[in-house]
Structure formats: C-alpha cells, structure tokens
Amino acid sequence: MSNREHLPEWIAMYNEKTLMGDDLKAFLKMLENNPALQREVKLDEELNHDLEDEDLIDLRRRILAASESRLKNNDITRKLLLLAASLVILLALEILINHLCSRPDGLTRKLNLAEKNAVQTTQESFVMKHPGLERQSGKTNSHHILNDADKAGIDNSLAVNFRPDPVFEGLVGVYTRSEYFRLKTPAGQHRFTTEKRILFDWESASDKRFKLIILDNTGNELIDTGPVLVLPVSLDHNLFKPGLFYFKVIRNEDILYFGKFFVEDQSGK
Amino acid sequence: MVFYSDDEILTGLREKDPDCIRFLYKEFLPVAKSIVERNSGNHEDTEDVFQDGIIVLYQKVRGSKILLNCSLKTYFYSICSKIWMQRLDRKWRIQYSDRFVHEPVEEYQSNENDPDEAKLERTRIYQIHFLTLPEDCQKVLKLFLCKTTLKDIAIIMGFRDESYAKTRKYLCKNMLRKRILKDPRCKFL
Numbered sequence: 001m002s003n004r005e006h007l008p009e010w011i012a013m014y015n016e017k018t019l020m021g022d023d024l025k026a027f028l029k030m031l032e033n034n035p036a037l038q039r040e041v042k043l044d045e046e047l048n049h050d051l052e053d054e055d056l057i058d059l060r061r062r063i064l065a066a067s068e069s070r071l072k073n074n075d076i077t078r079k080l081l082l083l084a085a086s087l088v089i090l091l092a093l094e095i096l097i098n099h100l101c102s103r104p105d106g107l108t109r110k111l112n113l114a115e116k117n118a119v120q121t122t123q124e125s126f127v128m129k130h131p132g133l134e135r136q137s138g139k140t141n142s143h144h145i146l147n148d149a150d151k152a153g154i155d156n157s158l159a160v161n162f163r164p165d166p167v168f169e170g171l172v173g174v175y176t177r178s179e180y181f182r183l184k185t186p187a188g189q190h191r192f193t194t195e196k197r198i199l200f201d202w203e204s205a206s207d208k209r210f211k212l213i214i215l216d217n218t219g220n221e222l223i224d225t226g227p228v229l230v231l232p233v234s235l236d237h238n239l240f241k242p243g244l245f246y247f248k249v250i251r252n253e254d255i256l257y258f259g260k261f262f263v264e265d266q267s268g269k
Numbered sequence: 270m271v272f273y274s275d276d277e278i279l280t281g282l283r284e285k286d287p288d289c290i291r292f293l294y295k296e297f298l299p300v301a302k303s304i305v306e307r308n309s310g311n312h313e314d315t316e317d318v319f320q321d322g323i324i325v326l327y328q329k330v331r332g333s334k335i336l337l338n339c340s341l342k343t344y345f346y347s348i349c350s351k352i353w354m355q356r357l358d359r360k361w362r363i364q365y366s367d368r369f370v371h372e373p374v375e376e377y378q379s380n381e382n383d384p385d386e387a388k389l390e391r392t393r394i395y396q397i398h399f400l401t402l403p404e405d406c407q408k409v410l411k412l413f414l415c416k417t418t419l420k421d422i423a424i425i426m427g428f429r430d431e432s433y434a435k436t437r438k439y440l441c442k443n444m445l446r447k448r449i450l451k452d453p454r455c456k457f458l
Binding site: 008009012040043044046048051052054055056057059060061062063064065066067069 | 285290293320324327393439442449
C-alpha cells in the first residue's frame, strides 16, 4: 500500500496524535510542501474541535428547526396574502364591471345589449347614447312622457330641435346600395304624434343582420340597436323629445338607407 | 405567541427552549436584518449573522449568568453588529487582498471581547453539514469525538467489530468533509 492510500487514516491519526515512527516521518515530509494536504489536516482538526460540543450542535439543530418553521409560516402567510390580494382584485373588477354596466354609454352594457339584440329586438334592447334621453328610457319611465321642467325646456328649444341638418337632408331617402332593400316604415318623413311606439321595418334580399342607428338633428347618435334579428324594431315614443330625427340602416358599416322622422307631442307641436 | 422578558429569554436560551428560540426569531431577527441589510448584506447574511449572534449569546449565558446594563435587544444588536462588521472586513480582505491591502492581517484583529466571527462562521457551516448527515453517521462521529473507543462504538452501534466501526467512522467523516469542501461559503474560510 502506498503512503497516499494511507493519507485519510494518517490525517486522523496525526490530529489524534497517535501517528508514530516512520509513518509520522513520512507524513510530515508530505505535509511540508503540500498546501492541499495542509488544508485537509486543518479541516480535520477543526472538525474534531467544532463538532465536539454536543450542546452547541443541539442548539444549532433547534435554531435550524425554528428557522424552518418560520419559513413555512411565512410561506403560508404569503399564500394567504396572495389569496386575499386576488380576492380584492376580483372584487375591484366586479365593482368596475358593475359601474361600467350602470353607465348609459358603458362598453359592457353595449355588449350586453348587443347580445340581447341577437335574441329579440325590444324597447330595452338598444343603446341609449344621449344622456338627456336616458332617464326617459326603458321600463321605469314608460308611462311618463316629460315633466314640467322638460316641457318648459322644450318650449324654448322646440324650433332648434326641428331645425334640419343640411348635410343629412341631402342624404334622406337615398338607397345607397344596389342590392334589394326597401324601407316599409317609417314611410317618407313620418310624423309620430299619437302612436305609442315608433316602428321601423324593412325588406331586403339578404338575411344578414342590419343595424339601426338614430341620430338627433345635430348628428348626435342617440340609439344603436346592434344587429337586428326581429322586425319590426319597436321603440317607445316616450324615448324621444319632440324634434327632428335622422336614422340610418347599416350593414357591415355600409349605409343602406338614410331617412328621417319627426316626433311631436300630443298637441301636434 | 408567548411574550418573553429579557430574563426569561436568557433562561429559555440556556435551556434551549424551542418556543423561546422561535420568539427570538420573531423579535430579534429584525435586529440582525437592520444591521446586515443596511450594510450591503442580503437575506442569507442576515440569517447567518442572527444564528451566530444566538450562539454567542448562548455561549455567554451557558456558563454563567450575564448582567445586562441595557436591554437584551441592544446587547444582541451590539453582538450582531460586531460579527457583521468583522465579516465584511474579512471578506473584503479575502476578495481584494492582492490589490488593496498591504497591512498584515494581525493588525486588524479585534479585541479579546469580540466574538471570533470567522470561527463562528466555520462552526456554523460544519455543524449545518454535520446535521445533514444520516442519523447513524452523526451518531458514530459524535461517539468518536467524545473519545469513545472503537470497540465501544461497535457495541453501541451494533457493528460486527471495531474494524467496521473504524471504516464507518472514516466513511462518515469523509462524507462530511466532501460536503463541506463543496460548500461555496468555504472559500471565505
């Protein structure tokens, strides 16, 4: 057996001071010019010394256990915090979505209404875009037409509401596409007075979905029905203040027909 | 969690009470953190300094009762602070000694009352690796270091003879030695 094979044993014996005679001499000779061996001897000596104190090792074990349990607790706390944060975010999103839905021009409401339109076109199934008209729309106000303050305002602005738009007037009654499309109602420049509902109906060669958009006489978009599946489109008279309105029937952003109608109050103003 | 007064902490530490050690972690780790992480240390350094600080504190209370003229937290702060400052200094010297440091290391030795932080670090690394050894290895090495004879080790451990006990001792120590030498922290020792 060579001296090198004896080394681990010799290192241990050297540090235990049990290495004697020729072995000790050979070992010391090797140790003299061998830094790696010197390091090994030092490590062995330090290990013997540092691991001697059983008390400290026991304390170290307990410290490590406490550290581990703290890390576990932190991990659980972190997970709980993450869960709580996720819930808060979800709650905030819910509130935001509700808020958007409650706005008259909210995107979500528009989307929801478009979905409803795919099933049935009714009084509620369009988007009200004019804030002034919004409070009169829908179920809540179907019976009531206008309050006194509104009526006073109407008297003052009646002439303004009926003022025609020169650009729109040039488009009225024009069928802009070559395909077959005929408007049945409202015919001509219909004046709605006593009818409770304003009906829009048309014939077309295509079974594709059309969209009806209603504008006031200044070009403000008031109603966008989304894709119309069921004809006729029926709108409550009460949704409109007396005035001149324009409408356009659209398919894939192409205007098929541009028309107008009037809404007058019961007295014929 | 139970609250411990300074005296109760010292008593609990002397008895190595696990609850007291957990309490120390909760209450005293931020002390080490404030020192280390404000002075270019990271989370692992904080953990190391904290553990070394506990060991120093334990060594002080183990033999005799210590008389504090300040709160235990302040005392612990000073222990951790000394450990971390010495460690920074030592590691800086090891890393940059070729380029910047010309004075002999002895001139920078701290006074006798300061903890020997290099020894603390070395002991910590050795002990941590020792505690990762298989149970029977730990037991064999412990018996050996307690000067138990190979014959007795063989009997206690149920080995067939002392020659096998010697082989096992050698294998276990070698396993420990290899683990320690692989540890990157050892390059600073």
